[in-house]
Amino acid sequence: MKHTILSIFCICLFLASCANDNVSPITKKGGSVILKIDNVIGIQNLEYDKTYSIASGEKYTIKKLKYYISNIQFMKSDGSVTFLQQDSSYFLVDESNSASMILSLPQVEIGKYLAIRLMIGVDSAKSMAPLEKRRGVLDMSGLGQDMYWTWNQGYIFFKMEGIFTDFSGKNDDYTYHIGGFGNNGSSLNNIKVITIPLGSTECEVSEDKKLTINLIADISKVFNGKKEITIVDHPIITFSPFSTDIADNYSAMMSFSSLQYTIK
Numbered sequence: 001m002k003h004t005i006l007s008i009f010c011i012c013l014f015l016a017s018c019a020n021d022n023v024s025p026i027t028k029k030g031g032s033v034i035l036k037i038d039n040v041i042g043i044q045n046l047e048y049d050k051t052y053s054i055a056s057g058e059k060y061t062i063k064k065l066k067y068y069i070s071n072i073q074f075m076k077s078d079g080s081v082t083f084l085q086q087d088s089s090y091f092l093v094d095e096s097n098s099a100s101m102i103l104s105l106p107q108v109e110i111g112k113y114l115a116i117r118l119m120i121g122v123d124s125a126k127s128m129a130p131l132e133k134r135r136g137v138l139d140m141s142g143l144g145q146d147m148y149w150t151w152n153q154g155y156i157f158f159k160m161e162g163i164f165t166d167f168s169g170k171n172d173d174y175t176y177h178i179g180g181f182g183n184n185g186s187s188l189n190n191i192k193v194i195t196i197p198l199g200s201t202e203c204e205v206s207e208d209k210k211l212t213i214n215l216i217a218d219i220s221k222v223f224n225g226k227k228e229i230t231i232v233d234h235p236i237i238t239f240s241p242f243s244t245d246i247a248d249n250y251s252a253m254m255s256f257s258s259l260q261y262t263i264k
Helices: 002-019 243-250
Strands: 023-025 030-041 064-075 081-083 090-094 102-109 111-113 115-120 154-165 171-179 192-197 203-205 209-218 254-263
Touching (some): 030 203, 154 243, 171 243
Antiparallel strands (some): 209 254
């Protein structure tokens, strides 16, 4: 219960920051920023159907990997925060679609930034918004059709499926569909807000240069982030209390890699 209360408190602070005096919405005058995400397993590039191992000795492959990134904010050294217009801040990263791992942010306020803050998942307001307000990757009849629980009225924030080999050598399927934002009277809230420092120096957003921020998502953290997970003990995880352990683990998966500037 303490864990749940703390998570909800942190998320409320994040969403409330959008109304804070130190938060600036994106203006019409801005620069182009690309967030480029590279999914990896440790130091290896992630590949579908390739065999990987975890600390328990189990082996696994990945056949499907999707997750939502939303509510992106840029943080300055003075503590102020610039956020994207909300409708422009929802992305679905799909390992089978390389274009989905390039997040285009066309109008980021000009300035220098030390970090970015983002949400892994979809905020409760958007999850409960009228259907006409949920387009693009949130469209349940389109790009988001397999990322929504109709029976639970909520988005699947993180989806990972594949095959694992247990200690006896037997192969079986595993399915991790993680979601929940405290809806339907449940205290289960797996929205994760993370801050990613952008190296030792500030990055600059300007009108004359396009900035590319390269990020790494280490998917192996699903099994060994804050808690070691044994697949054979939890091969199928959906809307259950244990899903919080998976969400806590993958909240540590993203890190900064490098910056690139391109003259327009």
